[in-house]
Amino acid sequence: MEILDLIAEKRTTKGSRAVKKLRKEGNIPAILYGHNLDNVMLSLREDQLSKVLRTGARMIRLSFDNKKESALVKDVQYDTLEDCILHVDFSRIDLNESVTLWVPVELIGEAAGVKEGGMLAHVMKDVEIECLPTAIPEKIKINISELGLGKSIHVRELPSLEGVRYISNGDLVVVSVHQAAGEKEVPEEELLAEPEVITKKPKEEEAGGI
Amino acid sequence: MRLMPKRVKYRKSQRGKIKGNATRCNTVAFGEFGLQSLEPGWITAQQLEAGRVAASHTLPREGKLTIRVFPHKSVSSKPIETRMGKGKGEPEFWVAVVKPGTVLYELSGINEEMAKTTFNKMAHKMPVKVRLVQRRKII
Numbered sequence: 001m002e003i004l005d006l007i008a009e010k011r012t013t014k015g016s017r018a019v020k021k022l023r024k025e026g027n028i029p030a031i032l033y034g035h036n037l038d039n040v041m042l043s044l045r046e047d048q049l050s051k052v053l054r055t056g057a058r059m060i061r062l063s064f065d066n067k068k069e070s071a072l073v074k075d076v077q078y079d080t081l082e083d084c085i086l087h088v089d090f091s092r093i094d095l096n097e098s099v100t101l102w103v104p105v106e107l108i109g110e111a112a113g114v115k116e117g118g119m120l121a122h123v124m125k126d127v128e129i130e131c132l133p134t135a136i137p138e139k140i141k142i143n144i145s146e147l148g149l150g151k152s153i154h155v156r157e158l159p160s161l162e163g164v165r166y167i168s169n170g171d172l173v174v175v176s177v178h179q180a181a182g183e184k185e186v187p188e189e190e191l192l193a194e195p196e197v198i199t200k201k202p203k204e205e206e207a208g209g210i
Numbered sequence: 211m212r213l214m215p216k217r218v219k220y221r222k223s224q225r226g227k228i229k230g231n232a233t234r235c236n237t238v239a240f241g242e243f244g245l246q247s248l249e250p251g252w253i254t255a256q257q258l259e260a261g262r263v264a265a266s267h268t269l270p271r272e273g274k275l276t277i278r279v280f281p282h283k284s285v286s287s288k289p290i291e292t293r294m295g296k297g298k299g300e301p302e303f304w305v306a307v308v309k310p311g312t313v314l315y316e317l318s319g320i321n322e323e324m325a326k327t328t329f330n331k332m333a334h335k336m337p338v339k340v341r342l343v344q345r346r347k348i349i
Contacts, residue, residue: 056347078346080236080311081248104347119272120319125345180271194301196217 001136004057006049008042008064019087028085032062032071034092040064042090050085058101059133062090072099072133093133100167102126103137105158105174109145113177118149124174127155128167135163144175152176213255213281214304222286222298232311238345240276241318243325249338252305253314255281260335261315268328273320278313279306308338 008030011022019029028049030042042064052060053076062069071090079086093099104126114120127140140158147153156170228250238244258277265275281304288299308314315332317325326342333340 080246081231114272119274121274122318193212195215195221197221198217198219 003059003061004052005061008044008062011041011043030088032090100130104139106139106141108143111144111147111177113149116149118177119180121176131164232309236311241316242345243317244313244343245315245329245340246343247308247312247338251338255304261332264331274318276316281306
């Protein structure tokens, strides 16, 4: 994965009001941290940032204050309704030090089990890996054309890539093909049943006989 | 399908007020496509079930539907031609309280074209405005 360049500006203002003003001007607030150095508050042009993120890049070379720093995109906050970026976290990295990150898993081919009438379940869509920043794979590709009915691929069976170590638990299922379960028939009595009330007081015992 | 709680603490609940946007359950988590609410409102168990049935009629065998909301709230009403007073009515139906941004359903294992067709049919069963959203990349 290549390292992309981004021009940033140092910002001194903070707080929700200042950040809202920044966003109105077409900038995105960001922060750079890590490696026991001071945190740096930055602002980036929204158009440039979204163009870089759209490529799927994880490694960024930030230039601000006449210096350049390599950073990993650690987190991006989105507005779920407006579909815009709210804030970005960058983590400083040393190009010779390994990093831990999540990478998407891509399935290639049509599973043999699906042709037999099974259902494909892509359980883990991302997998956690550890590698050098220069060796970050864009995605992990798995060929599922030989995956039969009732079979699954675990994290430990993922293709080994040079310089990449899987951090996710090896026993976790990434993708499987299973028999499609039919819909369960619910008895009529259960459909009409009222929920059980936990706090319901037990009925007082009737008064003793005459 | 029985869409109501198995156990509740209290049978009847107050109506409440829906304020703000959804801060949880607002991203596509299990599938590739989602149906996101754009308005606040109550979705009854029947409407949720109608959406599920509409999807099952449209979906090919390999597609998987996930319902992300559950009707936890009971709504009571008084019988017709009843004088006011004499206490709160009996629970009539169950609803899921939905805020703008809540993902109602998710689909996986199908292409975008199919997801659009399915969600379009399901949207007609919903009492709120909805839109199709896609799963975001990790970053």
